[in-house]
Amino acid sequence: MTKTNTPKPARARKSGRRSPLASVALIAIGLLFTGGAYALFSTSTASAQTDASSQQTIGEGKKLFASNCATCHGLAAAGTGSGPSLIGVGAASVDFQVGTGRMPMQMDGPQAEKKAVVFTEEQIASLAAYVASLAPGPAVPDARYLDAQGDSANGAELFRINCAMCHNVAGAGGALTQGKFAPALDGVSAQHIYEAMITGPQSMPVFNDMNISPESKRDIITYLKYLENNPSPGGYALGSLGPVSEGLFLWIFGLGAIVGLTVWITAKSN
Amino acid sequence: MSITKTTTGVVETTKTSGGFTGAAANYIDERTSISTAVKELGRKIFPDHWSFLLGEVALYSFVIILLSGTFLTFFFSASMAPVHYEGSYVPLKGVEMSAAMSSSLNISFDIRGGLLMRQVHHWAALLFVASIGLHMLRIYFTGAFRKPRELNWVIGFILFILAMAEGFTGYSLPDDLLSGNGLRIIDGMVKGIPLIGTWISFLLFGGEFPGEAIVGRLYSLHILLLPAIIIALIAMHLLFVVVHKHTQYPGAGRTNKNVVGYPVLPVYAAKAGGFFFIVFGVVMLMASLFTINPIWNYGPYDPSPVSAGTQPDWYIGFADGALRLIPPGLEFVWLDRTWSFNILIPLVSLGLFILVVLIYPFIEAWVTGDKREHHILDRPRNAPTRTAIGAAGVTFYAALWSTASSDIIATHFHVTMEGVIHACQFATIVGPFIAFFVAKRVCLALQKKDREIVLHGYESGRIVRLPGGEYIEVHQPVDEYERWKLVSYSDYKPLMIRPNDQGKITTGQRLRGGLSRWFFEDRIVPVTTTELEQSHGDHH
Numbered sequence: 001m002t003k004t005n006t007p008k009p010a011r012a013r014k015s016g017r018r019s020p021l022a023s024v025a026l027i028a029i030g031l032l033f034t035g036g037a038y039a040l041f042s043t044s045t046a047s048a049q050t051d052a053s054s055q056q057t058i059g060e061g062k063k064l065f066a067s068n069c070a071t072c073h074g075l076a077a078a079g080t081g082s083g084p085s086l087i088g089v090g091a092a093s094v095d096f097q098v099g100t101g102r103m104p105m106q107m108d109g110p111q112a113e114k115k116a117v118v119f120t121e122e123q124i125a126s127l128a129a130y131v132a133s134l135a136p137g138p139a140v141p142d143a144r145y146l147d148a149q150g151d152s153a154n155g156a157e158l159f160r161i162n163c164a165m166c167h168n169v170a171g172a173g174g175a176l177t178q179g180k181f182a183p184a185l186d187g188v189s190a191q192h193i194y195e196a197m198i199t200g201p202q203s204m205p206v207f208n209d210m211n212i213s214p215e216s217k218r219d220i221i222t223y224l225k226y227l228e229n230n231p232s233p234g235g236y237a238l239g240s241l242g243p244v245s246e247g248l249f250l251w252i253f254g255l256g257a258i259v260g261l262t263v264w265i266t267a268k269s270n
Numbered sequence: 271m272s273i274t275k276t277t278t279g280v281v282e283t284t285k286t287s288g289g290f291t292g293a294a295a296n297y298i299d300e301r302t303s304i305s306t307a308v309k310e311l312g313r314k315i316f317p318d319h320w321s322f323l324l325g326e327v328a329l330y331s332f333v334i335i336l337l338s339g340t341f342l343t344f345f346f347s348a349s350m351a352p353v354h355y356e357g358s359y360v361p362l363k364g365v366e367m368s369a370a371m372s373s374s375l376n377i378s379f380d381i382r383g384g385l386l387m388r389q390v391h392h393w394a395a396l397l398f399v400a401s402i403g404l405h406m407l408r409i410y411f412t413g414a415f416r417k418p419r420e421l422n423w424v425i426g427f428i429l430f431i432l433a434m435a436e437g438f439t440g441y442s443l444p445d446d447l448l449s450g451n452g453l454r455i456i457d458g459m460v461k462g463i464p465l466i467g468t469w470i471s472f473l474l475f476g477g478e479f480p481g482e483a484i485v486g487r488l489y490s491l492h493i494l495l496l497p498a499i500i501i502a503l504i505a506m507h508l509l510f511v512v513v514h515k516h517t518q519y520p521g522a523g524r525t526n527k528n529v530v531g532y533p534v535l536p537v538y539a540a541k542a543g544g545f546f547f548i549v550f551g552v553v554m555l556m557a558s559l560f561t562i563n564p565i566w567n568y569g570p571y572d573p574s575p576v577s578a579g580t581q582p583d584w585y586i587g588f589a590d591g592a593l594r595l596i597p598p599g600l601e602f603v604w605l606d607r608t609w610s611f612n613i614l615i616p617l618v619s620l621g622l623f624i625l626v627v628l629i630y631p632f633i634e635a636w637v638t639g640d641k642r643e644h645h646i647l648d649r650p651r652n653a654p655t656r657t658a659i660g661a662a663g664v665t666f667y668a669a670l671w672s673t674a675s676s677d678i679i680a681t682h683f684h685v686t687m688e689g690v691i692h693a694c695q696f697a698t699i700v701g702p703f704i705a706f707f708v709a710k711r712v713c714l715a716l717q718k719k720d721r722e723i724v725l726h727g728y729e730s731g732r733i734v735r736l737p738g739g740e741y742i743e744v745h746q747p748v749d750e751y752e753r754w755k756l757v758s759y760s761d762y763k764p765l766m767i768r769p770n771d772q773g774k775i776t777t778g779q780r781l782r783g784g785l786s787r788w789f790f791e792d793r794i795v796p797v798t799t800t801e802l803e804q805s806h807g808d809h810h
């Protein structure tokens with residue numbers, strides 16, 4: 001399977017947003033199970049199972065890792081006092097953390113925050129391939145779960161039960177303890193949502209496939225994409241934050257306008 | 271409003287000519303003697319000031335609430351019977367929910383104008399309570415609750431409480447996740463009351479929470495009992511305004527015995543009538559442009575999920591804040607029962623706060639011993655202690671209120687939740703004292719400034735060199751209209767404690783004397799005529 005699917009590294013980008021990344025990532029999964037992971041446990045067969053191009057990707061990833069990540073995660077990715085071990089976190093975790101700009105981390109804080117992405121998609125894929133080669137872990141999800149064509153009603157219900165207590169029912173985000181927070185989900189790509197669910201970044205729990213099946217994850221993504229693509233039927237949503245923003249709006253703009261009008265009505269004409 | 275409008279026509283036409291209107295007016299008058307009422311009411315004078323319209327805003331938003339609410343009752347089904355939603359909102363299709371939630375969603379998505387009416391109803395409700403609050407602050411800080419208006423303050427404050435009750439019962443009707451969480455908190459608070467809490471909770475919900483009865487019960491309260499009481503109290507409230515006559519701000523020619531302003535007919539009726547449509551317009555604008563309570567996001571109530579950012583509507587926020595502020599570890603078992611002081615302390619302190627606000631006019635009258643009628647309002651600076659107490663109360667309320675949004679403050683200002691809570695705890699306990707001190711000093715300083723202006727006039731900025739070489743700045747005397755405003759306020763002194771018939775000084779008397787001293791020991795005496803004459807020509 002690995003051999004038949006091997007793409008040319010410089011394949012032209014297709015119109016689909018994530019397809020180049022997804023296909024590169026698929027290679028990584030293939031490598032992980034057939035080559036990389038096997039190599040860790042059985043050195044005798046390693047060279048026979050992995051081919052040159054994926055070995056090359058892993059090599060590039062290793063170099064990138066050594067120069068950008070090893071300061072905190074250690075040269076062997078086994079973790080140091082300032083960063084956790086990455087053995088077994090899988091390609092999905094790397095793709096999420098580096099692909100959303102959370103890693104490399106800018107500074108120590110309550111949690112790593114989303115910022116501009118530092119690496120190109122190829123570099124991220126190489127890093128992911130390298131980390132995935134260290135030990136088996138969650139892979140980058142299959143594109144068929146990311147199409148947002150599932151059952152949004154089921155997704156909405158699962159979202160309310162499993163996610164809304166931190167992310168808010170409309171995915172507007174919410175506060176956690178000690179300055180940590182659950183980020184808003186508006187504008188997060190389907191792939192990153194899926195990866196967050198399977199890897200549980202930072203304070204987030206892991207929702208593995210036994211807990212929420214891949215089809216249900218697809219439904220959740222469908223619901224979030226529905227919210228993103230359909231503006232609130234009632235007009236401007238005031239951040240979807242609920243009664244606080246409604247109350248603030250009423251006191252400042254509603255009552256403010258009314259008081260202004262009372263002044264206007266009782267003003268003496270010159 | 272429509273009644274006063276038709277009567278406008280009636281009065282004017284009877285004066286000028288006969289014709290059909292004249293005949294009609296005569297016909298009505300002969301059978302109802304309405305002309306006496308029109309004469310009396312039409313000549314009623316109302317002083318003109320923007321802050322006197324805040325109560326009207328409350329009245330108008332109530333009318334808007336009644337109109338939009340009536341529309342909603344046509345389509346709302348107050349039942350908790352489980353149904354499967356089959357309306358047009360895709361992410362809820364086929365989901366099991368109560369008939370109440372399903373009908374609220376149908377109002378929002380499948381009934382023409384339904385969503386607009388829901389939003390009008392909800393925005394107007396928020397405006398209703400907010401304008402009552404602002405109206406009350408105006409009454410308080412200008413001392414408009416003094417004799418003879420103490421009872422009207424009590425009625426008004428009960429209206430405020432009833433408005434909150436209306437709001438809360440209405441908020442709970444759609445049976446969405448947010449309102450269900452709100453009810454669960456109320457249920458928790460009720461259950462926190464020792465001995466009777468659990469019984470009351472079971473009585474309210476008709477069994478274990480949430481049961482299948484609560485929406486129907488709240489609906490009866492929301493559309494029948496509470497509005498009826500509110501309408502009756504509003505009628506009394508307005509009747510008292512007519513009986514007492516409206517207060518006015520101090521100014522030249524305004525005394526305790528007159529009211530300077532415009533007559534109801536034609537000026538005030540036209541202004542007030544027009545103002546109703548302005549308020550309606552503002553509410554319509556908000557309702558058509560801004561989402562409020564998107565129940566489709568919250569989904570049907572289910573006891574397990576709670577959304578981040580779950581808050582009550584703003585007017586219940588202070589109670590939610592009190593629950594968030596109370597530190598943990600105040601719950602223990604004693605006499606085989608659980609004593610939840612983390613619930614009892616907020617409940618009792620809020621109850622006391624509400625009680626003090628309710629009876630404040632009587633407390634102040636007792637402390638000052640003032641039995642005179644007051645129709646001229648105080649400028650807030652001229653009652654420093656009252657203003658300072660008000661500032662402390664507002665700070666206490668505001669601190670509780672902002673605590674209700676602690677999580678939103680934490681995420682939006684990038685601070686820790688714990689930090690926000692601790693800051694709010696500090697603001698709730700220490701804040702009122704700071705506010706009291708600062709407000710009182712500011713009032714006294716402003717009074718001193720007023721006194722200075724009356725006695726020595728304004729600084730004109732003109733520097734004159736005298737023949738002897740001395741420089742002086744010429745002060746411009748204040749004009750008489752302005753001076754009236756600055757000097758006309760009543761001076762209070764601390765009460766003398768006097769022994770009663772048995773020649774004893776009771777503890778009550780001592781307390782009263784102490785409070786009176788606390789009220790009036792720091793005061794700036796208004797400028798007297800003698801002082802004014804002495805200062806004459808001393809304008810530099």
